Amino acid sequence: MWKPDRSAPMPLYRQIVEHIERGITYAQLPPGSVLPSERKLAEQLGVNRSTVVQAYEELRASGLVESTVGSGTRVSLTKWGVSPLHTPNWRLYTEGGTFLPNLPFMRRIREVTRYDASIINMASGELSSDLFPNRIVSRILREESFDEHLGYDDPQGYLPLRQALVNKLLQDQNLITSETSMLITSGSQQSLYLITQCLLSPGDAVAIEDPSYTYSLPMFQSAGLRIFRLPVHADGIDPEDIITLYKNHRIRMVFLNPNYQNPTGTTLSDVKKKRVLAIAADLRIPIVEDDPFSLTDFRGSIPTSLKSLDKDGIVLYIGSLSKTAASGLRIGWLVAPQSVVDRLSDARQQMDFGLSIIAQWTAERLLASEEFDKHIKELRQSLQQKQLLMLEALTHTLQDRISFVPPVGGLNVWCKINHAIDDGKLLEEAIKRGVVFVPGSVYGSEPGHVRLSYAKPRPEEIAIGISAFAEALERS
Amino acid sequence: MWKPDRSAPMPLYRQIVEHIERGITYAQLPPGSVLPSERKLAEQLGVNRSTVVQAYEELRASGLVESTVGSGTRVSLTKWGVSPLHTPNWRLYTEGGTFLPNLPFMRRIREVTRYDASIINMASGELSSDLFPNRIVSRILREESFDEHLGYDDPQGYLPLRQALVNKLLQDQNLITSETSMLITSGSQQSLYLITQCLLSPGDAVAIEDPSYTYSLPMFQSAGLRIFRLPVHADGIDPEDIITLYKNHRIRMVFLNPNYQNPTGTTLSDVKKKRVLAIAADLRIPIVEDDPFSLTDFRGSIPTSLKSLDKDGIVLYIGSLSKTAASGLRIGWLVAPQSVVDRLSDARQQMDFGLSIIAQWTAERLLASEEFDKHIKELRQSLQQKQLLMLEALTHTLQDRISFVPPVGGLNVWCKINHAIDDGKLLEEAIKRGVVFVPGSVYGSEPGHVRLSYAKPRPEEIAIGISAFAEALERS
Numbered sequence: 002m003w004k005p006d007r008s009a010p011m012p013l014y015r016q017i018v019e020h021i022e023r024g025i026t027y028a029q030l031p032p033g034s035v036l037p038s039e040r041k042l043a044e045q046l047g048v049n050r051s052t053v054v055q056a057y058e059e060l061r062a063s064g065l066v067e068s069t070v071g072s073g074t075r076v077s078l079t080k081w082g083v084s085p086l087h088t089p090n091w092r093l094y095t096e097g098g099t100f101l102p103n104l105p106f107m108r109r110i111r112e113v114t115r116y117d118a119s120i121i122n123m124a125s126g127e128l129s130s131d132l133f134p135n136r137i138v139s140r141i142l143r144e145e146s147f148d149e150h151l152g153y154d155d156p157q158g159y160l161p162l163r164q165a166l167v168n169k170l171l172q173d174q175n176l177i178t179s180e181t182s183m184l185i186t187s188g189s190q191q192s193l194y195l196i197t198q199c200l201l202s203p204g205d206a207v208a209i210e211d212p213s214y215t216y217s218l219p220m221f222q223s224a225g226l227r228i229f230r231l232p233v234h235a236d237g238i239d240p241e242d243i244i245t246l247y248k249n250h251r252i253r254m255v256f257l258n259p260n261y262q263n264p265t266g267t268t269l270s271d272v273k274k275k276r277v278l279a280i281a282a283d284l285r286i287p288i289v290e291d292d293p294f295s296l297t298d299f300r301g302s303i304p305t306s307l308k309s310l311d312k313d314g315i316v317l318y319i320g321s322l323s324k325t326a327a328s329g330l331r332i333g334w335l336v337a338p339q340s341v342v343d344r345l346s347d348a349r350q351q352m353d354f355g356l357s358i359i360a361q362w363t364a365e366r367l368l369a370s371e372e373f374d375k376h377i378k379e380l381r382q383s384l385q386q387k388q389l390l391m392l393e394a395l396t397h398t399l400q401d402r403i404s405f406v407p408p409v410g411g412l413n414v415w416c417k418i419n420h421a422i423d424d425g426k427l428l429e430e431a432i433k434r435g436v437v438f439v440p441g442s443v444y445g446s447e448p449g450h451v452r453l454s455y456a457k458p459r460p461e462e463i464a465i466g467i468s469a470f471a472e473a474l475e476r477s
Numbered sequence: 478m479w480k481p482d483r484s485a486p487m488p489l490y491r492q493i494v495e496h497i498e499r500g501i502t503y504a505q506l507p508p509g510s511v512l513p514s515e516r517k518l519a520e521q522l523g524v525n526r527s528t529v530v531q532a533y534e535e536l537r538a539s540g541l542v543e544s545t546v547g548s549g550t551r552v553s554l555t556k557w558g559v560s561p562l563h564t565p566n567w568r569l570y571t572e573g574g575t576f577l578p579n580l581p582f583m584r585r586i587r588e589v590t591r592y593d594a595s596i597i598n599m600a601s602g603e604l605s606s607d608l609f610p611n612r613i614v615s616r617i618l619r620e621e622s623f624d625e626h627l628g629y630d631d632p633q634g635y636l637p638l639r640q641a642l643v644n645k646l647l648q649d650q651n652l653i654t655s656e657t658s659m660l661i662t663s664g665s666q667q668s669l670y671l672i673t674q675c676l677l678s679p680g681d682a683v684a685i686e687d688p689s690y691t692y693s694l695p696m697f698q699s700a701g702l703r704i705f706r707l708p709v710h711a712d713g714i715d716p717e718d719i720i721t722l723y724k725n726h727r728i729r730m731v732f733l734n735p736n737y738q739n740p741t742g743t744t745l746s747d748v749k750k751k752r753v754l755a756i757a758a759d760l761r762i763p764i765v766e767d768d769p770f771s772l773t774d775f776r777g778s779i780p781t782s783l784k785s786l787d788k789d790g791i792v793l794y795i796g797s798l799s800k801t802a803a804s805g806l807r808i809g810w811l812v813a814p815q816s817v818v819d820r821l822s823d824a825r826q827q828m829d830f831g832l833s834i835i836a837q838w839t840a841e842r843l844l845a846s847e848e849f850d851k852h853i854k855e856l857r858q859s860l861q862q863k864q865l866l867m868l869e870a871l872t873h874t875l876q877d878r879i880s881f882v883p884p885v886g887g888l889n890v891w892c893k894i895n896h897a898i899d900d901g902k903l904l905e906e907a908i909k910r911g912v913v914f915v916p917g918s919v920y921g922s923e924p925g926h927v928r929l930s931y932a933k934p935r936p937e938e939i940a941i942g943i944s945a946f947a948e949a950l951e952r953s
Contacts, residue, residue, distance in 0.1 A: 003656055023653070023655060024658075024815075026788075029655060029814050029815055030814070031790040031814055034816070088758075089761050089763045089791060091814055091816045091817055094677075094763065094817070095816055095819075095820040127629060133627040134627075135624070138623065138627065139623050139624060142619075142623045142835075143619060143622065143623075146615060147619075148615060150805065151606065151804070152603050152609070153603060153804050153805060177499065179479055179499060179500060180479055181479050181505070182500070182505040186829075187829035188829065190826075190828070190830045191828060194827065194829065200571065201570075218827070219827055220828075223827065253570075285564065285565045285566060287565045287570065312502075313564050314505065314565070315565060327627035328830070329629060329834040330833055330834075331829070338505050338506070338510075338567055339500075339505055339510075340510070340568070340571055350666075351666070351694065352663075352666070352696075353663035353666055353807070354666045354667075356663075356833065356836075357663075357805065357806055357832065358807075359805075359835055360836045363835050
């Protein structure tokens with residue numbers, strides 16, 4: 002995002018004029034394209050609205066842009082010597098293809114948090130930056146000498162990283178696998194994308210938890226899948242519901258997040274996990290196990306994964322460093338039968354030719370370092386501490402008005418609001434008061450829920466954020 | 478890829494037995510799955526065939542695997558206590574989805590080069606590792622302190638990298654753009670993938686050069702596009718052919734590689750470039766300009782890009798560091814009107830949430846370093862030198878039997894064989910003699926061509942490789 006340079010001798014408004022002129026001249030802003038409103042551009046650029054007003058006035062004076070009441074400011078269709086007849090109708094192209102845009106609530110949250118650093122962010126599922134292993138990563142880059150081959154990597158990913166993960170999964174989670182059954186991906190997101198794109202076809206029926214993080218992923222709709230729901234109760238899904246969905250809709254795959262489920266925080270018992278596997282084996286349908294949070298367990302007793310109990314090759318297991326180290330590393334993994342890994346690696350080559358060797362090398366060094374286990378321990382403590390602050394604030398300000406079951410891991414508290422509310426109104430009222438959260442409907446849930454995350458806010462922000470949220474709730 | 482550990486006290490065959498046992502126990506090799514042939518597994522693991530024979534014998538003795546004449550060795554269906562009735566029919570799943578497997582010739586070449594390091598590789602479009610900026614990258618990681626935010630990045634990519642690229646494109650190629658019109662991608666591959674997936678719909682007609690690198694990309698077929706061809710002559714395509722294709726097939730997009738075209742090496746003249754733009758403007762269809770090779774120009778006079786001449790916002794420009802620095806960095810970029818960049822960033826978030834910040838930071842530091850321009854200069858000299866060795870060897874051994882026009886940039890010599898040949902037979906004969914190349918038919922070309930690349934082989938391998946190729950040609 003371009004921003005004017007406050008230290009430059011040229012006035013800010015003039016810098017904005019020249020920036021827009023460049024955009025027009027080099028056809029990044031083709032004739033007829035709509036410029037942001039004055040208010041919005043001012044917000045984006047971090048300048049006063051009057052500065053943008055002045056810039057737009059100058060552009061109008063030169064005839065480069067035209068403003069009409071009701072339809073805003075547009076790049077002139079005639080003045081610049083370029084006829085719009087020559088520019089492709091980009092709208093037609095950008096509305097084609099199979100990718101649906103993100104959900105409006107998620108877009109709104111992204112917009113607000115992108116341009117306002119002061120807002121207290123209880124919407125993000127991302128760790129606050131002080132929880133990232135910044136120092137370890139800087140140390141690795143500085144001290145450990147990088148001399149890996151800089152060419153195309155193995156389609157399954159950097160071998161030493163796969164080996165390090167095989168060891169970690171065994172040690173931490175008693176999950177036995179091998180490097181040939183593993184694919185390194187750009188976070189869980191890419192694992193899910195590969196599975197929905199390559200193993201399923203448009204029209205296929207799949208089961209997901211209700212509520213579920215995956216519901217908010219446009220990739221499921223983009224892939225043309227028909228989604229059926231497994232209601233999440235206080236103790237997670239009821240495995241028998243899988244049978245019903247299979248009988249009624251011939252579901253071809255089940256997506257589960259059995260440990261510290263996002264958003265509800267529930268964990269399936271081992272008995273239920275075994276039952277899920279037995280049912281899936283019986284019906285011969287694969288389970289996709291998304292497992293980003295297991296290592297955050299506050300007690301340090303990591304819950305069993307479906308994959309570690311799987312003896313029939315039914316589970317496709319997805320893990321990542323995003324929730325336990327840093328999302329910007331973009332490192333995730335898929336553990337699956339070899340034929341599946343082969344197929345998905347092949348498809349991934351067609352999409353992006355794999356991940357940067359530098360990122361993979363860094364991740365391998367991170368996992369191999371002695372400091373990593375210490376990092377995880379500290380992360381658990383910080384998260385538990387932040388959750389405690391949130392629970393105290395919730396109890397203090399909102400007792401009787403909400404209900405929740407605090408999970409012993411993960412990043413979120415899932416709250417039921419004890420009176421009828423309008424999701425959208427509540428969000429806007431909260432934004433006005435400087436806090437954001439995710440409305441429950443984003444997860445396909447019945448109305449009246451919110452997901453409050455303690456991952457991103459600083460400890461001292463939590464009570465303030467909750468009390469702003471309480472005020473917003475008062476008005477909704 | 479797992480390999481037995483030669484320094485371990487356990488015999489190699491026993492390590493193989495245990496590795497396969499693990500695969501069976503943990504369902505990576507479900508009941509009924511086919512094991513590689515003895516010959517193939519020996520090759521993959523880098524052991525003698527007799528070692529694999531011994532391992533398979535032991536596995537058969539324990540009842541874990543069964544061999545039948547004609548259908549090879551399979552994991553037992555009964556013995557291991559797991560009934561295959563419980564395992565999903567993975568074949569059914571892996572054959573679903575919309576991704577086509579890679580072309581057989583490309584698979585064959587990949588297989589051969591993956592397991593035999595001694596083969597002279599004139600098929601790869603990748604630089605040899607001594608041409609990568611290894612020392613600069615190691616120096617950056619060691620000396621420059623990394624303190625970037627490790628969280629999710631801007632969907633368009635790391636801002637300082639976009640700024641560095643805006644500057645480079647201006648300096649080196651007189652291409653004026655801005656960081657808001659740029660998307661950082663995982664190499665050119667991801668730019669092309671995003672364009673074909675998000676801006677086009679199944680059934681759309683597009684024009685590509687004939688022969689063309691893009692023809693060999695299953696992504697075009699996977700996206701359901703109808704492909705029409707623009708024949709490449711000695712001086713590149715004839716722009717008027719675009720009009721004909723538009724009239725006959727309503728093509729919606731044109732994919733071009735105007736400078737040092739892959740595989741032919743041709744460069745469009747400025748007159749032709751301007752004509753292409755005028756026609757595209759008239760028809761209002763976008764041009765995708767793939768420009769990986771411009772910086773390799775042996776004379777250091779970089780040819781004009783279509784984008785630098787584009788005043789109508791018609792060109793989507795794709796660049797990358799793969800052919801001028803290192804493919805393993807996985808850094809590419811797309812320059813396009815903002816509405817297109819917005820759309821593609823949004824879709825990319827759904828696929829993989831963007832690139833690792835560490836890889837992007839390294840690329841930014843690389844581009845900003847003074848050593849980078851020196852690296853490019855040395856790269857040009859090395860490529861020119863290797864091309865010269867190839868041309869000498871070709872002239873020496875194959876005069877009268879082949880014809881070619883040496884390009885002054887890029888990585889390939891495109892040769893016409895002056896007699897009828899069978900692509901597949903020639904490739905196999907060449908493999909037998911220790912050299913690989915890419916058969917012309919991979920590029921959708923009329924038969925009788927080969928692409929010989931001088932990027933990967935070491936200088937001293939070139940004459941040997943060409944004489945092996947000449948022998949293979951003798952037998953075909």
